[in-house]
Amino acid sequence: MEVLIICPVNPTEDANKVTKGLENLLGRSDLTIMDSDHIQEISLSSKNQDILNLVRQTIHETRIIDAARKRLRLNWNGTSTKIYFDKQAAFARKTRIIDDDQELPPLGSIEIIISFDSESEFDDFINWFTPLTKNGKIINY
Template identity: 30%
Template structure:
């Protein structure tokens, strides 16, 4: 079973609803709760997978997911400012205002990565 956990800081200078809206633009099924200055919740990767295909960033996404994988878990940090317009952009490890931290766990992580962000040849998905 796949588990997708979202966590994002809400800084004093930020509007909680705008941060919530940014997360929901990528993960619309998130059940977000404010806890100690962070929006946290669980989601699915359905919309995320559609966005990365539309943006044609499958290879970059795949590289990030594989590079950050440990056992059955992988992590990525998304730029929350870019997410406000419904786009995916991977953030540095420690963005100034924090990013949307996504932790993914799956018993067969590589199969999940293959499904979400498949191998491409000349920009086209390779169906295996």
């Protein structure tokens, strides 16, 4: 499994504020800032799902497990999936999943791409990150 987190920094944005939003979402500060052709991009990659612990915890606490699970399943292409979060919400310490088919925030989004070696690895991840729920409660199966 490999996790890649990518967030563009628009010319009108303060890179420190975008970095702070990512830190709020991920609880990490070991981000890489790259410059290319007048565009900055902040990224982080890992082969460990623990990099997503804070995002997972927040998704569970805010009770948006079903929305996150649906988005990850809809974006599954057989080898990877992705989910988008609102940059401005992350800066304000809020977690807002973006429906990538329906909306695009003016300043863009935080994209989390997760690649897997097998479908069973994806299923294990989904069940850890966004377990099944019933009436708002996690189903222990």
